Amino acid sequence: MSxxxxxxxxxxxxxxxxxxxxxxxxxxxWLGKETARIRNRDPFQLTNEAYDHMLKTAGxxxxxxxxxxxxxxxxNLSFATGHFYSxxxxxxxxxxxxxxxxxxxxxxxxxxxxIRMDGVGKVxxxxxxxxxxxxxGQFLENIARxxxxxxxxxxxxxxxxxxxxxxxxxxAVLAETDVINMVSRGISASNILKGIHVSMAVRLAKxxxxxxxxxxxxxxxxxxxxxxxxxxxxxEAAEQEKVNLKAVSHPDSIYAGAIGAALWGAFRHEKLARxxxxx
Amino acid sequence: MRCFIGIDLGSTTTKAVVMDENLQIxxxxxxxxxxxxxxxxxxSKQEALIDTRLTLFRRALSNVPEVSGKVDDIxxxxxxxxxxxxxxxxxxxLQNTCIANIKGPRxxxxxxxxxxxxxGTFSRLRxxxxxxxxxxxxxxxxxxxxxxxAEFMSHGEAVCKEAGLGFxxxxxxxxxxxxxxxxxxxxxxxEGKFVRALEKGTMTGSSILAPVQSALAIPLEETxxxxxxxxxxxxxxxKEHIRSxxxxxxxxxxxxxxxxxxxxxxxxxxxxxxxxxxxxxxxxFQMNDRCAAGCGRxxxxxxxxxxxGLHELGPLAMKSNKQVRINSTCTVFAGAELxxxxxxxxxxxxILAGLHRAIILRAMSILSRAGGVKDQFTFTGGVxxxxxxxxxxxxxxxxxxxxVTINIDPDSIYTGALGGATFAVRAVVN
Numbered sequence: 056m057s058x059x060x061x062x063x064x065x066x067x068x069x070x071x072x073x074x075x076x077x078x079x080x081x082x083x084x085w086l087g088k089e090t091a092r093i094r095n096r097d098p099f100q101l102t103n104e105a106y107d108h109m110l111k112t113a114g115x116x117x118x119x120x121x122x123x124x125x126x127x128x129x130x131n132l133s134f135a136t137g138h139f140y141s142x143x144x145x146x147x148x149x150x151x152x153x154x155x156x157x158x159x160x161x162x163x164x165x166x167x168x169x170i171r172m173d174g175v176g177k178v179x180x181x182x183x184x185x186x187x188x189x190x191x192g193q194f195l196e197n198i199a200r201x202x203x204x205x206x207x208x209x210x211x212x213x214x215x216x217x218x219x220x221x222x223x224x225x226x227a228v229l230a231e232t233d234v235i236n237m238v239s240r241g242i243s244a245s246n247i248l249k250g251i252h253v254s255m256a257v258r259l260a261k262x263x264x265x266x267x268x269x270x271x272x273x274x275x276x277x278x279x280x281x282x283x284x285x286x287x288x289x290x291e292a293a294e295q296e297k298v299n300l301k302a303v304s305h306p307d308s309i310y311a312g313a314i315g316a317a318l319w320g321a322f323r324h325e326k327l328a329r330x331x332x333x334x
Numbered sequence: 335m336r337c338f339i340g341i342d343l344g345s346t347t348t349k350a351v352v353m354d355e356n357l358q359i360x361x362x363x364x365x366x367x368x369x370x371x372x373x374x375x376x377x378s379k380q381e382a383l384i385d386t387r388l389t390l391f392r393r394a395l396s397n398v399p400e401v402s403g404k405v406d407d408i409x410x411x412x413x414x415x416x417x418x419x420x421x422x423x424x425x426x427x428l429q430n431t432c433i434a435n436i437k438g439p440r441x442x443x444x445x446x447x448x449x450x451x452x453x454g455t456f457s458r459l460r461x462x463x464x465x466x467x468x469x470x471x472x473x474x475x476x477x478x479x480x481x482x483x484a485e486f487m488s489h490g491e492a493v494c495k496e497a498g499l500g501f502x503x504x505x506x507x508x509x510x511x512x513x514x515x516x517x518x519x520x521x522x523x524x525e526g527k528f529v530r531a532l533e534k535g536t537m538t539g540s541s542i543l544a545p546v547q548s549a550l551a552i553p554l555e556e557t558x559x560x561x562x563x564x565x566x567x568x569x570x571x572x573k574e575h576i577r578s579x580x581x582x583x584x585x586x587x588x589x590x591x592x593x594x595x596x597x598x599x600x601x602x603x604x605x606x607x608x609x610x611x612x613x614x615x616x617x618x619f620q621m622n623d624r625c626a627a628g629c630g631r632x633x634x635x636x637x638x639x640x641x642x643g644l645h646e647l648g649p650l651a652m653k654s655n656k657q658v659r660i661n662s663t664c665t666v667f668a669g670a671e672l673x674x675x676x677x678x679x680x681x682x683x684x685i686l687a688g689l690h691r692a693i694i695l696r697a698m699s700i701l702s703r704a705g706g707v708k709d710q711f712t713f714t715g716g717v718x719x720x721x722x723x724x725x726x727x728x729x730x731x732x733x734x735x736x737x738v739t740i741n742i743d744p745d746s747i748y749t750g751a752l753g754g755a756t757f758a759v760r761a762v763v764n
Contacts (some may be wrong), residue, residue, distance in 0.1 A: 068670040095641055098677055128674065165670055187625075188666030203510035205440065205502065228626035228635050229603050229667045232345045232564075239370055240567075 213284025340754025346602025399582030476642025588614025628696025
């Protein structure tokens with residue numbers, strides 16, 4: 056076992072995440088991290104900038120990185136050593152953030168993913184939401200914008216709801232009109248947001264149930280993991296669906312995919328080295 | 335003079351048409367309906383009345399020998415300057431509203447920096463506005479939100495970068511404020527703005543001022559108003575003044591093209607296939623369910639994704655000669671697919687051409703559910719102004735239904751309001 060530096064790059068549809076780790080057998084040290092919102096810019100150019108900035112801050116040279124692991128939409132990243140699928144990286148990243156977790160719920164800008172894994176991060180089963188953005192992260196972000204609410208205010212507002220507005224599935228793009236109608240009917244932003252959180256949570260709880268994640272800790276990852284209102288609604292929905300799940304978040308939840316990629320990258324590098332064909 | 339008005343309160347835009355008692359169209363007005371419907375109805379009506387005034391000016395000026403042959407230039411100058419004055423007034427309102435919205439813990443201790451960044455942004459917006467309203471310039475959109483929004487994003491990001499400030503803070507203030515500003519009808523009196531626009535004009539006022547002022551003096555009486563469209567139930571109208579949008583679209587298409595049998599209307603958030611009989615009465619119709627794929631908002635969303643104006647999409651897609659196939663149905667997913675393809679180096683026009691095909695394919699399935707296409711076929715709604723969508727539609731109609739006469743009026747976005755105005759005339763003059 057030797058000490059090596061690995062990095063993980065996770066390009067999502069809303070945001071890019073990148074991390075750098077020092078790995079020595081079971082000893083894992085997190086050296087640096089960086090995120091950037093894509094906002095209509097070229098994701099690959101943005102990744103390059105964020106990646107360099109992160110390495111500089113962590114005091115690591117590009118040439119000292121043994122393995123650059125990509126995940127998400129970063130498959131075509133020019134400087135990646137290899138690519139890992141989102142299911143495996145989020146499972147492993149969730150486990151790193153919370154060793155007790157046996158399931159991961161990744162809520163990104165477009166998709167929700169439920170993943171069940173064992174204690175070493177091997178994926179046992181997984182499922183993704185459909186090809187419609189209703190109830191996705193982008194959907195929630197759109198609604199917050201129509202309400203003139205910043206993303207970090209969503210959670211606390213939702214927690215203040217006293218009479219959540221029932222919403223069935225709404226098209227993410229046409230949601231604007233529905234929201235305007237709710238506002239003009241005098242429904243508070245708190246109750247609108249909570250209603251949306253509830254409808255998202257019920258759908259995500261069913262997704263977890265469908266892959267057999269019915270008890271224990273679920274690590275919430277992805278861009279929406281920091282939305283306390285959504286996590287609270289998830290726990291309420293789990294109770295409703297009669298499953299014994301506890302959804303928890305972590306301040307670094309957004310990095311789960313990138314973390315998992317970096318750790319799998321170290322594993323693959325070691326394995327290749329053992330096979331005598333160093334990558 | 336007696337005016338008969340139809341107002342079509344769409345989900346995205348609100349249109350108004352003013353007619354005289356002889357069913358002659360005097361003016362058209364449009365605004366976006368994101369704000370509350372009462373405001374949207376009031377603004378679109380005001381816009382249509384402004385347009386009516388322009389019609390009256392045109393008539394008045396046609397009798398002035400000194401300006402013969404120059405009337406079009408004079409009127410377009412007048413309108414341009416008027417719009418510019420209006421834009422600057424709304425910009426000032428937006429700036430004041432933004433500054434008033436800088437409060438709460440998010441801004442604690444940073445108020446001064448944020449205000450300075452906002453002031454810097456707005457001063458650049460004002461400076462660049464003159465170019466937007468220069469002669470011959472095609473504006474990216476008809477609406478303040480779009481015109482101000484696109485510029486605000488680009489200038490705002492630059493200003494924040496220089497000031498070392500997160501753009502999110504400013505964006506949040508903007509989002510809060512633009513809604514408020516949109517909810518206020520443009521302030522001030524129409525006449526006063528016209529006179530100011532006249533003074534700004536490049537034409538000498540002497541020979542045209544008198545006819546313009548006499549045209550301004552003609553009282554416009556709102557004889558009868560009919561409302562239709564998505565927001566019609568929220569209009570402050572008595573029941574007998576409200577008609578369903580299907581009826582209005584059918585009649586409006588019939589008024590433009592009396593031989594119409596099938597109408598396709600692609601609006602902001604619904605797409606309708608309508609069959610009408612020889613007198614313009616609806617026989618059958620089909621609509622999409624609440625999903626943006628296949629409606630105008632699909633293109634609106636794509637335009638936002640590409641940092642382009644809605645009016646710029648069609649012309650760019652027309653440049654394509656290698657259509658990219660878009661696999662996503664959902665609008666948001668199509669937006670992500672667009673970004674992926676751009677990152678892979680596909681050309682913007684080729685991707686756009688594929689997106690235009692996608693929207694028309696959805697419309698074709700609605701048409702077939704509504705009973706197919708019979709001769710003559712009329713295409714209405716905002717998307718009918720988009721040449722790339724029209725090109726795709728012609729192709730697919732020919733493939734599926736053979737040679738059918740296809741009618742497209744450049745003002746077809748006003749079809750529902752035209753039907754409404756026609757109902758208004760019929761209610762009084764019979």
